[in-house]
Amino acid sequence: MAKNVKEGGLIKESQNITPILEVNGLSTSFLTAIGEIKAVRDVSFSLYKGEVLAVVGESGCGKSVTARSVLRLIEPPGYIKSGQVLLNGVNLLNLSENEMRRIRGAEISMVFQDPMTSFDPVYTVGQQFTEALLAHKRISRYEAKQKALHMLSAVSLREPERVFKSYPFQLSGGMRQRVMIAIALAMDPQVLIADEPTTALDVTVQSGILTELRRLNKETGCAIILITHDLGVVAELADRVAVMYAGRIVETGSVYDIFDHAQHPYTRALLASINPAKEDGWLITIPSQPPDMAGLPPGCSFAGRCPEASGLCVHSEPKLYPETSEHRVSCWHTQSEERKIAGA
Ligand SMILES: Nc1ncnc2c1ncn2[C@@H]1O[C@H](COP(=O)(O)OP(=O)(O)OP(=O)(O)O)[C@@H](O)[C@H]1O
Numbered sequence: 649m650a651k652n653v654k655e656g657g658l659i660k661e662s663q664n665i666t667p668i669l670e671v672n673g674l675s676t677s678f679l680t681a682i683g684e685i686k687a688v689r690d691v692s693f694s695l696y697k698g699e700v701l702a703v704v705g706e707s708g709c710g711k712s713v714t715a716r717s718v719l720r721l722i723e724p725p726g727y728i729k730s731g732q733v734l735l736n737g738v739n740l741l742n743l744s745e746n747e748m749r750r751i752r753g754a755e756i757s758m759v760f761q762d763p764m765t766s767f768d769p770v771y772t773v774g775q776q777f778t779e780a781l782l783a784h785k786r787i788s789r790y791e792a793k794q795k796a797l798h799m800l801s802a803v804s805l806r807e808p809e810r811v812f813k814s815y816p817f818q819l820s821g822g823m824r825q826r827v828m829i830a831i832a833l834a835m836d837p838q839v840l841i842a843d844e845p846t847t848a849l850d851v852t853v854q855s856g857i858l859t860e861l862r863r864l865n866k867e868t869g870c871a872i873i874l875i876t877h878d879l880g881v882v883a884e885l886a887d888r889v890a891v892m893y894a895g896r897i898v899e900t901g902s903v904y905d906i907f908d909h910a911q912h913p914y915t916r917a918l919l920a921s922i923n924p925a926k927e928d929g930w931l932i933t934i935p936s937q938p939p940d941m942a943g944l945p946p947g948c949s950f951a952g953r954c955p956e957a958s959g960l961c962v963h964s965e966p967k968l969y970p971e972t973s974e975h976r977v978s979c980w981h982t983q984s985e986e987r988k989i990a991g992a
Contacts, residue, residue: 674731822853901975
């Protein structure tokens with residue numbers, strides 16, 4: 649199933665290549681009237697130059713909050729409780745808001761699901777594109793326009809001059825998303841976070857945008873965090889995958905590990921649910937709902953839905969334990985008896 653079996657963290661780690669982005673023990677909560685919603689719990693991952701890391705999981709599992717925490721875009725009643733977000737070794741969680749503003753867009757760009765919300769409807773695409781460039785780069789207005797036109801054609805928009813002069817509402821959804829990707833990549837970011845970048849688009853438009861993302865990722869070396877609930881997209885685009893459930897990463901590994909050697913029962917159920925023979929779609933093979941994030945059970949959060957759950961699963965939450973140096977799984981049933989006894 650996996651089409652992209654390529655070099656992953658295993659080789660990179662053994663070569664001592666430092667990740668561009670390293671997230672360690674990140675936890676983010678929302679303090680609400682119904683209690684503390686632990687949206688992201690002890691999430692750790694690394695991102696290396698030029699790779700695509702897909703973050704997958706069903707709605708509400710914490711994918712977007714993880715991405716927004718990386719960029720420190722969490723508004724009250726939310727707050728980042730703990731952890732580190734290291735960009736080239738610098739912890740973004742210690743920077744001032746001014747320093748963070750420079751990082752956003754320039755070092756780490758983000759593309760959202762609905763590009764319309766990212767545009768100001770009263771300005772043309774060209775005005776917004778050049779202003780974004782002038783805010784982040786020391787270039788003249790003329791150079792900014794040339795760069796914008798170049799990037800618009802780089803994302804395969806025909807007639808870049810016409811697009812440049814258009815207002816956002818004059819473009820189709822697919823064209824607007826291409827423009828957003830062009831703006832994001834024009835900043836030459838080290839990391840692009842794409843949060844469900846094609847979910848709002850027609851299926852026919854989706855594949856063009858994804859192909860474009862992959863091509864640009866290869867050409868520019870910009871690392872991508874791709875947030876999606878679509879495992880088909882993951883198989884096409886990603887190098888590595890992090891599967892999230894109830895705020896935690898429950899399995900992570902190369903595309904090959906996840907698609908051909910999935911260990912966690914949740915990952916296996918996700919994979920089963922994209923069987924094209926079954927038309928009901930997402931998660932039909934997993935009974936009941938994810939747990940209430942404001943009142944998580946003490947053990948493994950998936951235990952209540954897991955066909956393999958035992959007493960240990962109900963009482964104790966397993967750590968993310970390495971199966972291999974790159975493939976990590978948080979499930980008691982993939983772990984040896986010794987590890988269980990040691991409480992790994
Ligand atoms: N502003 C907020 N106030 C309270 N709870 C929030 C807020 N934003 C997110 N949450 C909660 O945090 C949890 C994780 O949300 P998140 O948006 O990260 O999920 P997701 O995996 O990205 O889902 P989707 O695929 O639907 O976007 C959810 O339980 C959500 O209800």
